[in-house]
Amino acid sequence: MYAKQSYKIYLLFVAGILIVVLFINAKRIYSNADFGETFGTKAIAASNKLQSMQQGFQLCSTVSESSVNFMQSIVFPEVMRYNALKDGIESESLKTLYVQFGGEYANFSIGVFQMKPSFAEIVELKCKQLLPTKIFEELQLPYKDINAENSRAKRIERLMDDEWQLIYLTGFIAICNKMYCDKNFKNETEKLQWYATVYNAGFDKTDEFINKKIAEANFYLGQQMPGKKFKYAAIATWYYQENLSE
Numbered sequence: 001m002y003a004k005q006s007y008k009i010y011l012l013f014v015a016g017i018l019i020v021v022l023f024i025n026a027k028r029i030y031s032n033a034d035f036g037e038t039f040g041t042k043a044i045a046a047s048n049k050l051q052s053m054q055q056g057f058q059l060c061s062t063v064s065e066s067s068v069n070f071m072q073s074i075v076f077p078e079v080m081r082y083n084a085l086k087d088g089i090e091s092e093s094l095k096t097l098y099v100q101f102g103g104e105y106a107n108f109s110i111g112v113f114q115m116k117p118s119f120a121e122i123v124e125l126k127c128k129q130l131l132p133t134k135i136f137e138e139l140q141l142p143y144k145d146i147n148a149e150n151s152r153a154k155r156i157e158r159l160m161d162d163e164w165q166l167i168y169l170t171g172f173i174a175i176c177n178k179m180y181c182d183k184n185f186k187n188e189t190e191k192l193q194w195y196a197t198v199y200n201a202g203f204d205k206t207d208e209f210i211n212k213k214i215a216e217a218n219f220y221l222g223q224q225m226p227g228k229k230f231k232y233a234a235i236a237t238w239y240y241q242e243n244l245s246e
Helices: 002-032 035-039 041-052 054-064 068-081 084-101 117-130 133-139 148-159 162-179 188-201 207-214 232-242
Strands: none
Touching: 035 041, 041 054, 041 068, 054 068, 054 133, 054 162, 068 162, 068 188, 068 232, 084 148, 117 133, 117 148, 117 162, 133 162, 148 162, 162 188, 188 207, 188 232, 207 232
């Protein structure tokens, strides 16, 4: 009897060790390992999508005063999460509410860079407030029709278009350049992590909040990993470092 109990205890002990080892290994894989291997085809598809937009990024890099790699790295996590079919279904069901009543009633991610209408609105406003007239005019963000509902309809139409998403990204980076011009980043990687986190979290966050989010896993990648969250800045950094030599 004693021998059987000892054997059971031994098996439970071994099983416990295995569970702990597997948990630690899984955590290591998701947090520290090569993101290309971790995310597999998602990373490849996202990279291919960004490369297909290379010419547009090159044109916009001058306006944003950033390298193509820097720009692409900011949105890489969102492109990896993007699902065209799901995006189409969600936007069709919600855009009518947004157009008629505004962001208070419907605010949803749309397009290849997963931008929200509220994000586009803020970029439009801050570009007008903060950027030199030449850059503001070059981005061509103002609407010819000043009617609010028509402007919201046009905004949704823009966000469904890859080129317009790139324009909004360019405006976003130009705004960050202005807002954080006095911030001393140690290097370009630290600057990227900051910009990427602001892109993910929003302009209205404090420096303390952004620093916390850089180190925090708060980004859901997709339905295939339910409940699993990742560090947005870490994914952006991986892509940036992978493409430094290009």
